[in-house]
Amino acid sequence: MAAFEVIGGQPLKGEIVPQGAKNEALQILCAVLLTSEPVTISNIPDIRDVNKLIELLRDMGVKVGKLSTDTYRFQADDVHLDYLDSEQFAAQGRALRGSVMILGPMLSRFGRCQLPKPGGDKIGRRPLDTHFLGLEKLGGKLTLEGTDFYKISAENGLKGAYMLLDEASVTGTANIVMAAVLAQGTTTIYNAACEPYLQQLCKMLVRMGAKINGIGSNLLTIEGVEVLGGTEHRMLPDMIEIGSFIGLAAMTGSEITIKDCQIPELGLIPDTFRKLGIELEFRGDDIFVPAQDHYELATYLDGSILTISDHTWPGLTPDLLSVLLVVATQAKGTVLIHQKMFESRLFFVDKLIDMGAQIILCDPHRATVIGLDQRNKLRGITMTSPDIRAGVALLIAALSADGRSVIENVEQIDRGYQFIDKRLAALGAHIKRL
Numbered sequence: 001m002a003a004f005e006v007i008g009g010q011p012l013k014g015e016i017v018p019q020g021a022k023n024e025a026l027q028i029l030c031a032v033l034l035t036s037e038p039v040t041i042s043n044i045p046d047i048r049d050v051n052k053l054i055e056l057l058r059d060m061g062v063k064v065g066k067l068s069t070d071t072y073r074f075q076a077d078d079v080h081l082d083y084l085d086s087e088q089f090a091a092q093g094r095a096l097r098g099s100v101m102i103l104g105p106m107l108s109r110f111g112r113c114q115l116p117k118p119g120g121d122k123i124g125r126r127p128l129d130t131h132f133l134g135l136e137k138l139g140g141k142l143t144l145e146g147t148d149f150y151k152i153s154a155e156n157g158l159k160g161a162y163m164l165l166d167e168a169s170v171t172g173t174a175n176i177v178m179a180a181v182l183a184q185g186t187t188t189i190y191n192a193a194c195e196p197y198l199q200q201l202c203k204m205l206v207r208m209g210a211k212i213n214g215i216g217s218n219l220l221t222i223e224g225v226e227v228l229g230g231t232e233h234r235m236l237p238d239m240i241e242i243g244s245f246i247g248l249a250a251m252t253g254s255e256i257t258i259k260d261c262q263i264p265e266l267g268l269i270p271d272t273f274r275k276l277g278i279e280l281e282f283r284g285d286d287i288f289v290p291a292q293d294h295y296e297l298a299t300y301l302d303g304s305i306l307t308i309s310d311h312t313w314p315g316l317t318p319d320l321l322s323v324l325l326v327v328a329t330q331a332k333g334t335v336l337i338h339q340k341m342f343e344s345r346l347f348f349v350d351k352l353i354d355m356g357a358q359i360i361l362c363d364p365h366r367a368t369v370i371g372l373d374q375r376n377k378l379r380g381i382t383m384t385s386p387d388i389r390a391g392v393a394l395l396i397a398a399l400s401a402d403g404r405s406v407i408e409n410v411e412q413i414d415r416g417y418q419f420i421d422k423r424l425a426a427l428g429a430h431i432k433r434l
């Protein structure tokens, strides 16, 4: 297990370029399975989960050519269906959450797929029911082996259908869309997830020849086509990384410019940091965060305590709540952080409490943070990163803290943050990989 040693308390300064979006990359990479023609993808982040998915595709027979550090060319003109039955394929599928999105494209193009329960963060129950409800509506036949191995087939092809999803699952919607684009007839998906990465997927599919209406809304209408062709696609910057850098600047009292953010795609993220009292300036497409000695939490108009909670897009992404929580520990004021979607994502606050933060974990979903207003700094400690976003939140806490911290299990952070130690060291952070 790798670890980071951090000597905290140093203000950082400089410019940082966000990586390509992890969760967009996982959708887009799976979509290369939908065509036998070449697909060129740029701004691919060099992170563990994405590299694992690229390896999985290569082992399935997809031709993978690396054109530059962040650009690859894929061609799925000779997919080895037998590989799906191998132990190695199952092990690769188990290793990340994003692998689940090969189900939709494989089902629609080749009539079958199978997968064990995919990996990803252990942050509470992560049901796949919406994925299969949708794929079954299109004519997929699901066979369950035990409770954690799924086989799905459609010998006679898929047929378009109307469906009202029980929840607006992000990867579920991506899977269903990728199945519907090659189904016969019209599919209507109501209560579809509509976050920017899914919009990016839909736009790419349209460039490949798919017919999709309603992109960006929760009502998608898809007219199936017989074949899809190749295309080029560029990934958005990672909005969770951008939010993490805003939080880092605030907590460490640093002046940081985050470059090329595609600000219109960030939804509520900038305004949520502003509610924590953090000043942000948009300079063209860059976000400038000035060094701030203090920041003060907003209250509601009637003076009552603010709640920050997640919601499906265009609400606030759940993936930033851990960072927002950490930033609140040094604000002036009190805030309730309410993580509605996942039930085991707030337990990492124990470590922040050990560092001196004032937090009451009310229940698994809610934590009240009483900000220290920089009166006391957090103290460096040794801790383990439980999941990707808690990991980065703890890293931010460690960089702001007095003294030495060690963060273990940083493979969790490496899943989604590209060379984070080197990039933060370039801003002046004292961080070493052990």
Ligand SMILES: CC(=O)N[C@H]1[C@@H](OP(=O)(O)OP(=O)(O)OC[C@H]2O[C@@H](n3ccc(=O)[nH]c3=O)[C@H](O)[C@@H]2O)O[C@H](CO)[C@@H](O)[C@@H]1O
Residues within 6 Å of the ligand: 023, 026, 097, 098, 125, 126, 127, 166, 167, 168, 169, 170, 171, 172, 312, 317, 318, 319, 340, 341, 342
């Ligand atoms: C690889 C990838 O892209 N992972 C992201 C994806 O995961 P993923 O697609 O797995 O997450 P889902 O959107 O399916 O659901 C997330 C959780 O929220 C619950 N839920 C979802 C929708 C809803 O209307 N009500 C509800 O309660 C689900 O039961 C689940 O526990 O989307 C999540 C939600 O933005 C993000 O945290 C993950 O980082």
Ligand SMILES: C=C(OP(=O)(O)O)C(=O)O
Residues within 6 Å of the ligand: 022, 023, 049, 096, 097, 098, 119, 120, 121, 319, 388, 389, 416
């Ligand atoms: C939960 C996340 O990732 P995954 O879905 O891959 O576990 C995340 O990116 O915050």
